Structures are given as C-alpha cells and as structure tokens.
Amino acid sequence: MRTVDVARRSGYSVQQIRNLERDGVLPPAARTASGYRVYAQVHLDSARAYRALAAGTGPVEAKDILRAAHEGAGARLLARLDAVHARLDRERAELALAREAAAAISAEPIADVRPADAMGVSELAAALGVRASALRHWDAEGLVVPDRRGGIRRYSPAQVRDARIVHQLRGAGYRIAPLRALLPELRRGHRWDAVETALAAREAGIAARSRALLEASPALLALLAPTGAHG
Numbered sequence: 001m002r003t004v005d006v007a008r009r010s011g012y013s014v015q016q017i018r019n020l021e022r023d024g025v026l027p028p029a030a031r032t033a034s035g036y037r038v039y040a041q042v043h044l045d046s047a048r049a050y051r052a053l054a055a056g057t058g059p060v061e062a063k064d065i066l067r068a069a070h071e072g073a074g075a076r077l078l079a080r081l082d083a084v085h086a087r088l089d090r091e092r093a094e095l096a097l098a099r100e101a102a103a104a105i106s107a108e109p110i111a112d113v114r115p116a117d118a119m120g121v122s123e124l125a126a127a128l129g130v131r132a133s134a135l136r137h138w139d140a141e142g143l144v145v146p147d148r149r150g151g152i153r154r155y156s157p158a159q160v161r162d163a164r165i166v167h168q169l170r171g172a173g174y175r176i177a178p179l180r181a182l183l184p185e186l187r188r189g190h191r192w193d194a195v196e197t198a199l200a201a202r203e204a205g206i207a208a209r210s211r212a213l214l215e216a217s218p219a220l221l222a223l224l225a226p227t228g229a230h231g
Contacts, residue, residue, distance in 0.1 A: 001038070001040065001044065003039065006043055021043075025067070026039075042223065045219040049066060049216045049223060053220075055212035056212030061080065065080050065220075088210055091172075127160075142183075143176065
C-alpha cells in the first residue's frame with residue numbers, strides 16, 4: 001500500500017501517517033528503489049489500533065502500547081491493556097460511590113445555622129479525609145467559599161454540604177471548571193438533578209473509552225499474530 005492508501009483506510013492524513021511512523025506507532029515502512037514508502041497490512045492495523053486506543057486511553061499511553069507491539073513485547077502490551085481496563089473499572093466503581101453519596105447528601109436536611117455548627121479548615125479536612133490545602137484550593141477556585149471570622153475560615157452546614165459534594169465529584173474524576181459551573185446552581189435552586197446529570201455525563205465518557213478499547217481489539221490481536229501473518 002502507498003501512504004495515501006493507509007491514510008484513507010485508517011482515517012488519517014498522509015502527514016499523520018508519516019508522523020505515526022516517525023513516532024514508532026507504525027513500524028518502519030519498506031522503501032522502493034526510488035525511495036517511496038511501501039506499507040503492508042501491519043501498518044494499517046497499527047494505525048487503526050492507535051486511533052481507537054488514543055480515544056480510549058490517550059495518545060501517550062496508546063503510543064507506548066503500539067511500540068511494545070512492534071518490539072515484540074507482547075507481555076508488556078497486554079499488561080498495559082490490563083492496567084487501562086483496571087483503571088476504567090476503578091473509575092466506574094468510584095462513580096457509583098459518588099452517585100450514592102450525592103443522593104444521600106442531597107436528602108439531608110440543612111438545619112438553621114448556629115455558631116456551633118460551623119467547622120474550621122482542619123476539622124472539615126479531617127472529616128472529608130482530604131488535605132487542608134485541598135479546601136483552600138477549592139476556596140480559591142470559588143467552589144466552596146467559607147465564611148471568614150477574624151480572617152479564619154469557618155464552614156457553615158450548607159458549605160460543609162457543598163464540600164462533601166465537591167469531594168465526591170472530584171473523586172469521580174470531575175475537573176474544577178465543570179464543578180465551578182455546577183455549584184452555584186445547587187446553591188440557588190437545590191437542583192440536585194444537576195449532580196445526577198453531571199455524573200451521567202461522566203458515565204457516558206467512561207463508556208465511550210471502554211468502547212474505544214473494544215474497537216482496538218481486532219487490530220491489536222492482528223499485531224500479536226505470529227510473524228509473517230500480516231503478509
């Protein structure tokens with residue numbers, strides 16, 4: 001196959017195919033006497049595998065997996081794939097815990113604020129099992145902004161609830177920016193369905209990555225075939 005043939009059949013541009021060969025994602029192509037690249041099925045399988053893997057685990061890890069395949073390190077390739085699947089399984093478990101916790105937290109009544117109900121940074125950090133620096137970071141990012149009494153941070157019951165929600169969603173993989181948009185809505189209208197929507201979006205993302213890994217399987221199996229099987 002020519003470069004353009006591999007590009008068209010894998011969904012990449014000609015330059016991207018050359019770049020993938022340069023980065024070791026594709027094994028070195030044979031050359032004609034005049035210097036033109038000649039590709040085989042192994043190159044197409046590699047490009048297709050990388051395309052799906054990059055969507056499932058990110059380009060850096062995908063490149064390492066493909067290099068392992070071309071170096072004959074089948075054990076390392078399989079170990080890396082196992083690690084990716086294990087990570088996705090862990091994310092699913094964390095997401096399920098976050099969903100359960102968010103539902104329980106949302107159902108808790110918030111009593112009238114009393115001075116004794118407020119918590120300091122160290123108290124709340126210990127209750128959540130996070131570093132005090134994490135709470136200060138959430139404060140700086142506008143996620144959970146405590147009251148200040150004499151310059152000392154004090155968290156009301158409502159703010160403690162916000163911190164618990166943030167803690168669960170951060171544990172489920174949510175980044176700061178989406179949370180910054182979500183928290184004000186929770187405070188204004190108690191729209192706990194927004195939390196479920198956010199968690200559902202995260203679940204869809206995990207599912208998409210799982211499907212991408214599944215789509216990479218046929219091409220990866222072809223790369224693990226005995227030498228000469230590609231023709």
